[in-house]
Amino acid sequence: MSGPTVRDVAEVAQVSLATVDRVLNNRGGVSAKVVDRVKAAVVQTGYVRNLAAANLSRRRIYRFCFVVPTGDTGFVALLHAALAQEQHRLREEQVVVQIVPTRPFDVEDQIAALRNLDCDAVAVMVSEAPEINEEIASLLASGVRVVSLVADLPSSGRDAYVGPDNVMAGRTAAEFMGRFIKDAGNILMIAGSLAARDHSERLLGFQMVMQERFDGCTLLPAAQGADDAARVEQIVLDTARDRPIAGIYAIGAGNRGLVRAVGTLDPKPVTIVHELTQISREALRTGTFDLVIDQDIRAGVIAAVGVMRDLTDSITPPADAGRIKLNIYSRENIQ
Amino acid sequence: MSGPTVRDVAEVAQVSLATVDRVLNNRGGVSAKVVDRVKAAVVQTGYVRNLAAANLSRRRIYRFCFVVPTGDTGFVALLHAALAQEQHRLREEQVVVQIVPTRPFDVEDQIAALRNLDCDAVAVMVSEAPEINEEIASLLASGVRVVSLVADLPSSGRDAYVGPDNVMAGRTAAEFMGRFIKDAGNILMIAGSLAARDHSERLLGFQMVMQERFDGCTLLPAAQGADDAARVEQIVLDTARDRPIAGIYAIGAGNRGLVRAVGTLDPKPVTIVHELTQISREALRTGTFDLVIDQDIRAGVIAAVGVMRDLTDSITPPADAGRIKLNIYSRENIQ
DNA sequence: GAATTCTTGAGGTACGTCAATCAAATTTCT
DNA sequence: AGAAATTTGATTGACGTACCTCAAGAATTC
Numbered sequence: 001m002s003g004p005t006v007r008d009v010a011e012v013a014q015v016s017l018a019t020v021d022r023v024l025n026n027r028g029g030v031s032a033k034v035v036d037r038v039k040a041a042v043v044q045t046g047y048v049r050n051l052a053a054a055n056l057s058r059r060r061i062y063r064f065c066f067v068v069p070t071g072d073t074g075f076v077a078l079l080h081a082a083l084a085q086e087q088h089r090l091r092e093e094q095v096v097v098q099i100v101p102t103r104p105f106d107v108e109d110q111i112a113a114l115r116n117l118d119c120d121a122v123a124v125m126v127s128e129a130p131e132i133n134e135e136i137a138s139l140l141a142s143g144v145r146v147v148s149l150v151a152d153l154p155s156s157g158r159d160a161y162v163g164p165d166n167v168m169a170g171r172t173a174a175e176f177m178g179r180f181i182k183d184a185g186n187i188l189m190i191a192g193s194l195a196a197r198d199h200s201e202r203l204l205g206f207q208m209v210m211q212e213r214f215d216g217c218t219l220l221p222a223a224q225g226a227d228d229a230a231r232v233e234q235i236v237l238d239t240a241r242d243r244p245i246a247g248i249y250a251i252g253a254g255n256r257g258l259v260r261a262v263g264t265l266d267p268k269p270v271t272i273v274h275e276l277t278q279i280s281r282e283a284l285r286t287g288t289f290d291l292v293i294d295q296d297i298r299a300g301v302i303a304a305v306g307v308m309r310d311l312t313d314s315i316t317p318p319a320d321a322g323r324i325k326l327n328i329y330s331r332e333n334i335q
Numbered sequence: 336m337s338g339p340t341v342r343d344v345a346e347v348a349q350v351s352l353a354t355v356d357r358v359l360n361n362r363g364g365v366s367a368k369v370v371d372r373v374k375a376a377v378v379q380t381g382y383v384r385n386l387a388a389a390n391l392s393r394r395r396i397y398r399f400c401f402v403v404p405t406g407d408t409g410f411v412a413l414l415h416a417a418l419a420q421e422q423h424r425l426r427e428e429q430v431v432v433q434i435v436p437t438r439p440f441d442v443e444d445q446i447a448a449l450r451n452l453d454c455d456a457v458a459v460m461v462s463e464a465p466e467i468n469e470e471i472a473s474l475l476a477s478g479v480r481v482v483s484l485v486a487d488l489p490s491s492g493r494d495a496y497v498g499p500d501n502v503m504a505g506r507t508a509a510e511f512m513g514r515f516i517k518d519a520g521n522i523l524m525i526a527g528s529l530a531a532r533d534h535s536e537r538l539l540g541f542q543m544v545m546q547e548r549f550d551g552c553t554l555l556p557a558a559q560g561a562d563d564a565a566r567v568e569q570i571v572l573d574t575a576r577d578r579p580i581a582g583i584y585a586i587g588a589g590n591r592g593l594v595r596a597v598g599t600l601d602p603k604p605v606t607i608v609h610e611l612t613q614i615s616r617e618a619l620r621t622g623t624f625d626l627v628i629d630q631d632i633r634a635g636v637i638a639a640v641g642v643m644r645d646l647t648d649s650i651t652p653p654a655d656a657g658r659i660k661l662n663i664y665s666r667e668n669i670q
Numbered sequence: 671g672a673a674t675t676c677t678t679g680a681g682g683t684a685c686g687t688c689a690a691t692c693a694a695a696t697t698t699c700t
Numbered sequence: 701a702g703a704a705a706t707t708t709g710a711t712t713g714a715c716g717t718a719c720c721t722c723a724a725g726a727a728t729t730c
Contacts, residue, residue, distance in 0.1 A: 002394055002429065005686060016709045021688070031697095031707060051427035052387035053686035056715045060688090092387065171667040179625075180514055209667060290514075296660075325631075325670060328663040332506040332544060335660060340716060351679045356718070366677060388716035391685050 004045040013041035024049065026314070055092060062095045063119040064308050067126065068149065069104035069227075074277045075125075075253075075297075076101050082298040086305075095305055102126070104227050104253075105193045111135050121145035121308035123162065127195045128153055145311035147304055147322075150295065151198035159311050162304040162322035164295045166198045169326055170205025170251075173272045174214070176291050176328075177206075177247050180270045184216030185246020188239050188269075192227035192252025202251045202274070217246065225254050233257030237264070245269045255279045255289075262288050276329055284331045292329040300324045339380040348376035359384070386648065390429060397430045398454040399643050401636075402461065403484065404439035404562075409612050410460075410588070410632075411436050417633040421640075430640060437461070439562050440528045446470050456480035456643035458497065462530045463488055480646035482639055482657075485630065486533035494646050497639040497657035499630045501533045504661055505540025505586075508607045509549065511626050511663075512541075512582050515605045519551030520581020523574050523604075527562035527587025537586045537609070552581065560589050568592030572599070580604045590614045590624075597623050611664055619666045627664040635659045 010020045015034060022030050023038040030038075041047075066083075070076050076099065083090070083097055090097060098119065103109045110126040114135045122144060126132050133156040136146050140157060148156070150163040177187065189206065191199040203222055210217055220239065225232035232254035239245060245265065250258050250273040259279060262271055268288070273280055276294040283289040303322055310317040329335070345355045350369060357365050358373040365373075376382075401418075405411045411434065418425075418432055425432060433454065438444045445461040449470045457479060461467055468491040471481050475492060483491070485498040512522065524541060526534040538557055545552055555574065560567035567589035574580060580600065585593050585608040594614060597606055603623070608615055611629040618624040638657055645652040664670070 002396055002685085003426070007686090018690095018710075019708060022708090025688075027689090029707060034708080048423065048426040050391070050429065050686050052391045052429065053715090054688070056385070056388050056391060056717090057686075057688040059715075168668055172665060175665045175667040182517070323670075325662065326668055327660065328665075328668070330507060330510045330663075332510040333503055333661055333663070335658075337715085342716090353680075354678060357678090360718075362719090364677065369678080385716050388685090389718070391687090391715095392717040392719080394685060394718095 002050075004047045005050075006047070008045050009038065009041045009047045012045055013038045055094065058094060060094055062093075062121075062309055062312055063098070064095060064305060065098050065100055065117050065119045065122040066149070066304075067100045067102060067110070067113050067117075067122060067124045069125060070101045074279075075275070078275075078277070078297045079301065082301045085298060086301060090305065093305075093309070095309065097305070105195065107131060114139060117144065119144065120312045121147065123147045123149040123304045123308065124153075124158075125149040125151055126153070127151075127193070128155075128197045129195065132156065145308060147307055147311070149300065149304055151196050153197065160307050160317060160322050162300060162307055162324065163198070164324045164326050166201035167205035167208075169274070169293055169295075170202035170207075171209045172205075172326060172328065173202070173249050173291070173293055174206045174209035177249060177270060177272055178210065178214030178217070180272075180290055181214075181217065181246050183246070184218070185269075186218050186220055186243055187247045187249065188220050188236065188245050189222045189249045190225045190232055190235055190251060190254075190258075191222055192254070193224055194222070196252070199251045206249055206251075225250075225252060225257075227253035229254045229257030229260075231257070233261045236261035240265055248272070250274065255283070259283045259288050276327070276334070281329075281334050284329060284334055287331065290330070294327040294329060295324050296327055338385075339382045340385075341382070343380045344373065344376045344382045347380055348373045395429060397428075397456075397644055397647055398433070399430060399640060400433050400435055400452050400454045400457040401484070401639075402435045402437060402445065402448050402452075402457060402459040404460060405436045410610075413610075413612070413632045414636065417636045420633060421636060425640065428644075430644070432640070440530060442466060449474060452479065454479065455647045456482065458482045458484040458639045458643065459488075459493075460484040460486055461488070462486075462528070463490075463532045464530070467491065480643060482642055482646070484635065484639055486531050488532065495642050495652060495657050497635060497642055497659065498533070499659045499661050501536035502540035502543075504609070504628055504630075505537035505542075506544045507540075507661060507663070508537070508584050508626070508628055509541045509544035512584060512605060512607055513545065513549030513552070515625055516549075516552065516581050518581070519553070520604075521553050521555055521578055522582040522584065523555050523571065523580050524557045524584045525560045525567055525570055525586060525589075525593075526557055527589070528559055529557070531587070534586050541584055541586075560585075560587060560592075562588035564589045564592030564595075566592070568596045571596035575600055583607070585609065590618070594618045594623050611662070611669075616664075616669055619664060619669055622666065625665070629662040629664055630659050631662055 006020050010017045020038055023035050068075055100113045102113045105127055107127055107129050111131055136156040139146055146158045148158045148161045152161040191203055194200045223235045225235055247270040255273055256279050271289045272291045273289055274293050276292050280292045284292055307317045307321050341355050345352050355373055358370050403411055403414055435448045437448045442462050442464050446466055471491040474481055481493045483493045483496045487496040526538055529535045558570045560570055582605040590608055591614050606624045607626045608624055609628050611627050615624055615627045619627055642652045642656050
């Protein structure tokens with residue numbers, strides 16, 4: 001009727017129910033020979049665990065934390081919204097999530113946040129710094145699984161990365177920048193901080209493609225806006241005073257200031273930014289921004305939770321589990 | 336943690352478990368007074384039926400069908416791939432899916448396919464025709480829930496639509512077409528068939544934006560390529576013989592022919608197509624195509640299955656459950 | 671007032687898995 | 701050979717709901 005059960009597997013493998021259970025939920029204490037026999041039996045019978053029954057029976061609760069920056073980006077708000085949307089599914093899968101906000105680019109604050117965690121796994125979006133790496137190492141040592149979110153920390157020893165390919169994000173921005181700009185011109189790049197790996201990687205990709213394929217454009221030295229609206233606004237205005245700007249690539253947050261500044265420029269530069277927020281959505285609609293490259297936070301949350309669950313269960317997550325797609329929005333496909 | 340159960344409801348309502356069960360699954364034989372008391376208790380306790388447990392107890396298996404066209408688009412292949420990827424998860428959730436292929440734009444064949452279904456719910460991607468509407472009505476009447484996939488059938492009375500906003504897809508294509516084309520020029524639009532609602536809606540959106548905002552371009556009369564590579568190739572070559580083509584918007588399938596034809600044109604027109612397949616991916620990479628607007632079939636499958644499950648369980652699916660995002664691919668963000 | 675229906679209670683079994691126990695069998699070590 | 705460790709079996713009780721039976725109580729009908 002409803003497919004083979006553990007019972008059938010046990011029968012085929014010529015072992016007891018308990019042994020099948022031990023193998024399936026790798027609890028250990030089973031000889032290699034028997035493990036193979038059970039696994040073969042699983043394949044032979046076509047057994048697939050009944051998730052409903054499993055979740056019903058399992059009383060395990062997964063406790064996960066998200067350590068993410070507050071700030072003008074509204075990232076925390078979006079994360080909250082995404083989690084709220086997934087709440088039902090999370091509850092069904094026995095997952096409890098807590099969000100720990102930190103001040104952006106404030107390493108001390110990030111470290112403090114990492115110190116006071118009480119959970120099975122954590123997804124962190126933090127700066128790249130040796131002190132952070134140490135903190136992550138000690139988390140890992142104490143058995144907490146660590147996933148880097150959006151901004152990778154390859155040298156920290158984190159268990160996995162969940163986020164977009166940021167180099168590709170920068171390359172994509174350059175592709176559209178190059179095609180949207182009619183003639184050659186000056187391109188202003190504004191990052192939040194180059195210590196944030198997502199920002200530096202995007203910058204890298206952007207510069208690569210601009211130089212490779214759109215060498216009529218002149219790249220101005222990259223500015224750092226600290227994800228702060230006022231700073232970003234000032235950077236744009238200061239730069240525009242000395243020379244015309246044909247294009248702006250804003251890598252980090254602070255788009256509120258960017259909207260204000262771009263509004264005063266004539267001719268309006270081609271403006272490409274990251275993250276679809278209220279502000280960038282509105283700016284797209286009015287034509288202030290020309291393109292928004294967005295990472296789907298909801299998909300990111302789902303992926304992160306999935307990976308953290310796998311890690312907590314000592315399962316190796318699928319290779320592409322952490323890869324988040326980039327969404328490209330123009331004024332016509334805002335959602 | 337895991338919420339109130341029927342037990343709690345029974346206690347609050349001061350009745351037995353059996354009576355709560357009778358009310359919840361309206362089996363009848365309960366006085367109005369007690370029914371009210373139980374319902375009040377449900378509200379008061381915030382009881383929500385645990386679907387997993389319910390389905391487990393019921394031994395329920397969800398049987399879903401996908402009625403979709405074969406053809407050069409490789410849609411069936413992509414659907415198969417997407418289903419294969421999701422197979423494990425689907426089986427864990429007691430979902431069995433069957434794919435029923437039909438000949439593209441062949442209404443008779445589509446009707447025949449709809450006649451021989453044996454399932455709880457069906458996702459259909461078919462033409463818009465009165466006979467089809469009738470067939471869907473009779474499916475609905477017999478208790479089968481019907482979801483329209485990718486191409487909506489609003490007048491059929493289907494329970495839900497799962498797919499992208501096709502007007503938006505066309506508008507988006509126009510946005511990028513307008514910005515990519517340096518000067519004014521002739522735009523060739525090739526649909527598969529205007530009887531397919533997804534195609535006609537895309538065309539509509541494309542024309543709207545081109546006329547509104549890029550009126551330097553001249554829209555040639557829309558051609559119909561029947562999703563056939565040879566036909567599409569011929570259309571392009573025939574059109575190019577008489578006048579220069581600045582842009583091509585290919586709405587349906589048959590991209591293999593498009594690649595061949597565009598390769599012979601000089602200067603190469605800006606080419607925007609739908610669906611990220613092997614062919615379009617390769618054409619993006621080589622620069623033959625400039626943009627691909629893709630509907631994530633995997634996301635579509637997941638959404639469709641979710642909606643069908645909800646419908647089968649008599650749950651109203653969330654308002655945005657059927658909305659599939661459009662993904663925009665340039666040569667730099669192919670995935 | 672008896673016979674009838676209707677309403678409610680009490681209890682059980684099943685669904686498939688997880689998780690834990692204790693005992694028995696087997697292997698490994700000394 | 702005996703002790704210790706490892707591996708396996710047998711069994712049990714959740715988890716929350718569905719669905720069934722049997723019996724007793726209440727309300728209705730004649």
